[in-house]
Amino acid sequence: MNQLRFYGQACFTLEYNGTTLIFDPYLSANPAKVAMPEDVHPDYILVTHGHADHLGDTVALAKANDALVITTAEMGRYLTAQDSAIRVEPMHIGGKWAFPFGTVRITPALHGAGIPGGVACGFVVELEECTVYFAGDTALFSDMKLIGRRKAIDVALLPIGDRFTMGPEDAAEAAALLGAKTIIPMHYNGNPRTQQDPYYFASLVKKCCDADVVILNPGESYQV
């Protein structure tokens, strides 16, 4: 049984055969307050970029759990400069790497890096039974249609907050380009500038493709 759990903003855990991955571990400062860093025990931490609502508790979690951080080379260097004990597996956009739990591909994301000289990214995690696309913070880009071509995406996690990322209209376009079976909206209602109605987003998706939209409140989970 594989389980995705939503912690608010863009933070998710993915439990897979006893391995825990956490994406953009924004916990202690997250207004959703689902969990504190000591409540989660990740084996891997996937970080898309350096903005505070994504980098979050990466340093504390990596040290407390001896977790391996999967991120871009620049983010990796930034983290090891914070603490040389942090274990980092640097990758970069367009690359893939096989880990014990499955394969990770790093995708582009149209967004700021949050650190000098870096770029933001997204992740495709290919597990044996399912493929999950975590878009990170990004604008809509037409190459999203290529992301699902290599391996069909079962679940896509897409930002819908607008202002800093795609809003509902562009995220619905992204859903159509990706061809994912299930879309889970994220990165909305975390602050006053990203207030969105996820049911409005779901109605837009319904008009443009066959994907199911699963709306998770912070703290809720979805079996993948």
Ligand code: NI
């Ligand atoms: Ni950001």
Ligand code: MN
């Ligand atoms: Mn963000």
